[in-house]
Amino acid sequence: MSVAVEDPPLVLGTGHGGMPARRAVVRWAWRLFRREWRQQSIVLALLLVAVAATTVGLGIGSNAPSEASVFGTADHLVTLASTGAQVEADIAKLRSSFGTVDVIEHEKKIPVPGSANGVDLRAQDPNGPYGRTMLRLDSGRWPQGPDEIAVTDRVATVFRLHVGGGTWDQGGKRRTVVGLVENPLNLHEAFALVAPGQATAPDHVDVLIRASHADFVTKPRPDGAGGQVRSNEADTSSVLVLVLATIGLVFVGLLAVAGFTVMAQRRLRALGMLGAIGASHRHVRLVLLANGVVTGGVGALAGAIVGVAGWIALSPQLESLLGHRIDRLNLPWTPLLIAVLLATVTAVVAAWWPARAAVRIPVVAALSARPAPPRPAHRFAVLGMVLLLLGLASLFLARQTKVPFILGGVLATAIALLLLAPVGVATIGRLARHVPLAPRLAMRDLARYRARSGAALAAIALAVGIAAAVALSTAVTAAKAAAPTGGNLPADQIVVWLSQESMNGPVPILSSTQADAMGKQIDTIAADLHATSVVPLTGAVDPNGPLERGGRPPVVLAKPHAAGNGVEYSSNDAVPVFVATPELLAYSGIDPASINAGTDLLTPRASIAGYDLIPVRLREWHPALQHVTLPSYSSLPNVLLTTDGMTPLHLTQIPVGWLVKAPHALTPAQIDKAQQTAVAAGLNVESRPTGVDQARLADGFTAAGITMALGVLAMTVGLIRSETARDLRTLTAAGARRRTQRALTAATAGALALCGAIIGTACAYLAMVAWYHREVHWLAHPPVLNLAAILVGLPIVAYLGGWLLAGREARVIARQPLD
Numbered sequence: 001m002s003v004a005v006e007d008p009p010l011v012l013g014t015g016h017g018g019m020p021a022r023r024a025v026v027r028w029a030w031r032l033f034r035r036e037w038r039q040q041s042i043v044l045a046l047l048l049v050a051v052a053a054t055t056v057g058l059g060i061g062s063n064a065p066s067e068a069s070v071f072g073t074a075d076h077l078v079t080l081a082s083t084g085a086q087v088e089a090d091i092a093k094l095r096s097s098f099g100t101v102d103v104i105e106h107e108k109k110i111p112v113p114g115s116a117n118g119v120d121l122r123a124q125d126p127n128g129p130y131g132r133t134m135l136r137l138d139s140g141r142w143p144q145g146p147d148e149i150a151v152t153d154r155v156a157t158v159f160r161l162h163v164g165g166g167t168w169d170q171g172g173k174r175r176t177v178v179g180l181v182e183n184p185l186n187l188h189e190a191f192a193l194v195a196p197g198q199a200t201a202p203d204h205v206d207v208l209i210r211a212s213h214a215d216f217v218t219k220p221r222p223d224g225a226g227g228q229v230r231s232n233e234a235d236t237s238s239v240l241v242l243v244l245a246t247i248g249l250v251f252v253g254l255l256a257v258a259g260f261t262v263m264a265q266r267r268l269r270a271l272g273m274l275g276a277i278g279a280s281h282r283h284v285r286l287v288l289l290a291n292g293v294v295t296g297g298v299g300a301l302a303g304a305i306v307g308v309a310g311w312i313a314l315s316p317q318l319e320s321l322l323g324h325r326i327d328r329l330n331l332p333w334t335p336l337l338i339a340v341l342l343a344t345v346t347a348v349v350a351a352w353w354p355a356r357a358a359v360r361i362p363v364v365a366a367l368s369a370r371p372a373p374p375r376p377a378h379r380f381a382v383l384g385m386v387l388l389l390l391g392l393a394s395l396f397l398a399r400q401t402k403v404p405f406i407l408g409g410v411l412a413t414a415i416a417l418l419l420l421a422p423v424g425v426a427t428i429g430r431l432a433r434h435v436p437l438a439p440r441l442a443m444r445d446l447a448r449y450r451a452r453s454g455a456a457l458a459a460i461a462l463a464v465g466i467a468a469a470v471a472l473s474t475a476v477t478a479a480k481a482a483a484p485t486g487g488n489l490p491a492d493q494i495v496v497w498l499s500q501e502s503m504n505g506p507v508p509i510l511s512s513t514q515a516d517a518m519g520k521q522i523d524t525i526a527a528d529l530h531a532t533s534v535v536p537l538t539g540a541v542d543p544n545g546p547l548e549r550g551g552r553p554p555v556v557l558a559k560p561h562a563a564g565n566g567v568e569y570s571s572n573d574a575v576p577v578f579v580a581t582p583e584l585l586a587y588s589g590i591d592p593a594s595i596n597a598g599t600d601l602l603t604p605r606a607s608i609a610g611y612d613l614i615p616v617r618l619r620e621w622h623p624a625l626q627h628v629t630l631p632s633y634s635s636l637p638n639v640l641l642t643t644d645g646m647t648p649l650h651l652t653q654i655p656v657g658w659l660v661k662a663p664h665a666l667t668p669a670q671i672d673k674a675q676q677t678a679v680a681a682g683l684n685v686e687s688r689p690t691g692v693d694q695a696r697l698a699d700g701f702t703a704a705g706i707t708m709a710l711g712v713l714a715m716t717v718g719l720i721r722s723e724t725a726r727d728l729r730t731l732t733a734a735g736a737r738r739r740t741q742r743a744l745t746a747a748t749a750g751a752l753a754l755c756g757a758i759i760g761t762a763c764a765y766l767a768m769v770a771w772y773h774r775e776v777h778w779l780a781h782p783p784v785l786n787l788a789a790i791l792v793g794l795p796i797v798a799y800l801g802g803w804l805l806a807g808r809e810a811r812v813i814a815r816q817p818l819d
Contacts, residue, residue, distance in 0.1 A: 075230040101208065107123075121192045289351055388416035429444055429446065466705060478781070537656050539576075542652075557639060575611065747799070
């Protein structure tokens with residue numbers, strides 16, 4: 001008797017094969033990519049463009065203007081208004097408290113003819129511990145003696161100076177120009193530089209300090225010294241660029257899903273053969289996932305290389321736009337690496353969905369290359385509706401200010417489109433029975449190949465939805481601008497501000513010569529507008545308060561917000577405070593005799609509870625109010641401070657701007673001309689939005705959305721028609737004419753375009769309702785032309801394009817392609 005041990009039965013599809021099997025499968029996937037990379041060129045190109053654009057965006061965001069142009073490498077700035085021996089004592093006190101300091105002396109600004117912004121004459125050490133990054137020598141040399149000076153290129157142009165033999169006589173002192181300098185962190189800054197200690201009569205002194213916030217608050221400082229703290233908020237520009245890149249990668253991923261689905265269908269027989277020889281579901285899934293990793297990695301790395309090269313090439317042109325010098329290699333490399341990883345993950349996730357579907361197809365069905373039956377659309381619709389509701393709720397809670405809620409809402413809504421798209425495709429299939437034969441076949445093909453059709457439909461809806469949202473938002477802005485009341489200003493008025501930040505920034509202190517020059521500029525603007533009145537606007541400042549950038553900030557009412565151990569104030573809810581001058585009272589129709597004695601503020605507001613008067617910061621200030629009738633526009637005088645109210649606060653008056661009233665509504669051309677005149681004089685014009693720029697923006701986004709949607713359609717229709725080539729041969733053999741093939745392609749493109757336009761526009765409207773929930777009535781003014789271009793123009797162009805660009809019918813009907 002002999003004993004025979006039989007081998008265990010082989011069960012196909014259950015073994016793993018270990019690392020050799022996985023290595024063989026990955027090697028096969030790599031060979032397939034090398035052989036078929038042209039079929040994936042669209043996905044590769046989209047990933048490359050997305051990562052390259054993200055790289056350039058990260059470069060622009062990380063090199064945006066910052067407070068470094070004022071602070072250098074320090075984090076605190078103390079302004080000393082003392083003079084003589086007292087300023088030396090104050091500097092010594094700061095040194096004893098904080099150690100190393102960097103002293104910058106500023107003389108009184110040198111007036112520039114016809115401009116409100118004078119030239120800052122400063123004495124600064126080019127090799128200072130904290131301010132060295134704020135100085136750069138372009139030509140010549142640094143000033144050394146008492147009779148030498150260096151100027152910026154703008155100052156040299158205005159005063160016609162040149163390096164070498166040029167001299168500059170200002171304030172009775174003649175100096176030789178020995179160099180051209182600049183602030184590389186702010187190229188628009190005009191200043192003149194003398195050697196340290198050579199400022200004859202400093203108007204104020206800036207002291208740069210590096211210290212912790214706790215030390216700066218607790219350690220002794222000179223009395224009356226003003227302090228500025230560098231914002232320690234994390235740079236959110238890179239985060240914002242990455243979030244926008246993520247939205248773009250969602251769009252790319254939607255197209256990649258369609259592309260990988262087609263690749264999976266083309267390889268279906270090969271995958272079936274792989275399963276027939278013993279490969280497990282894990283191995284089959286690994287083939288497509290490895291393909292996604294390779295495609296994503298190649299596209300992302302190529303995009304990063306192209307993006308870095310593009311950034312290096314564009315940096316010189318961006319310096320004038322950003323207003324500071326750019327280090328060519330100053331890129332946020334960590335966010336860039338994150339962008340590359342996101343692009344790779346996008347391709348992997350896009351490949352995972354078709355891989356998941358491919359492993360569920362039986363081996364026999366895979367060998368016959370039959371597509372898997374579409375899964376019920378309602379399974380995705382439920383999750384899609386949940387995400388859509390979460391996205392809308394996030395936009396609702398954002399209140400147009402909370403960035404995390406805004407970004408979360410946009411991302412949730414974009415992902416919801418992917419999950420809701422199969423419902424749209426299924427609807428197209430159900431409506432097929434109501435159309436003629438050729439469109440019926442095309443619409444049923446869309447429902448039959450639901451995976452790729454759904455991804456393409458989601459991409460179209462996303463592109464259209466962004467365009468529709470921008471169009472709706474700009475329509476709201478235009479409606480507000482056309483409203484007879486509300487907003488910042490009436491349509492027939494402008495305000496010319498002395499400060500570039502309106503009432504939220506320091507106002508330059510004008511000499512009598514500069515004041516006369518400004519008056520002439522205002523007369524020129526008023527004459528161009530045929531103005532009926534020009535009303536000087538006056539603010540109130542603390543004469544003993546610290547100087548900020550050569551001026552003094554006027555007092556405003558602002559609400560305090562808790563911040564760490566103290567409070568902070570936001571300019572978003574600040575209320576300007578104007579002095580009740582006779583001119584302003586006459587313009588407002590208020591009789592000075594009607595003002596009660598002891599009144600501090602004139603305002604139509606019922607109360608100013610919850611507001612602080614800053615920068616005075618009187619937390620216990622309880623002014624006497626008198627209610628008067630004043631315009632409700634946000635930038636017109638709405639709170640007037642009387643003389644009785646200024647006296648106990650020890651405030652003085654300072655001109656802040658002029659209110660110019662025209663006889664009729666101002667045209668965009670008149671506003672542009674006024675702005676050009678004001679900019680040349682260093683002034684700032686505020687006007688009511690005309691809606692022209694917003695309309696251009698809406699038109700641009702609409703055109704871009706339609707173009708992107710047509711690009712998606714071109715790719716998707718080509719994929720679908722290539723997969724139905726066998727069906728086309730059958731129709732041709734049955735006697736179908738050439739126009740039948742054109743009708744199939746046109747109906748496919750038109751149906752996808754119409755469905756995508758409807759879904760995208762509907763989601764955009766829902767998002768806008770959540771965004772403008774407190775003023776939803778403004779949505780009653782829709783951008784008819786933009787929506788018509790999306791809902792009507794896009795399907796028509798898609799249908800006609802599909803008809804005209806449809807391929808020729810096959811010459812040999814019986815020949816079948818081999819896999």
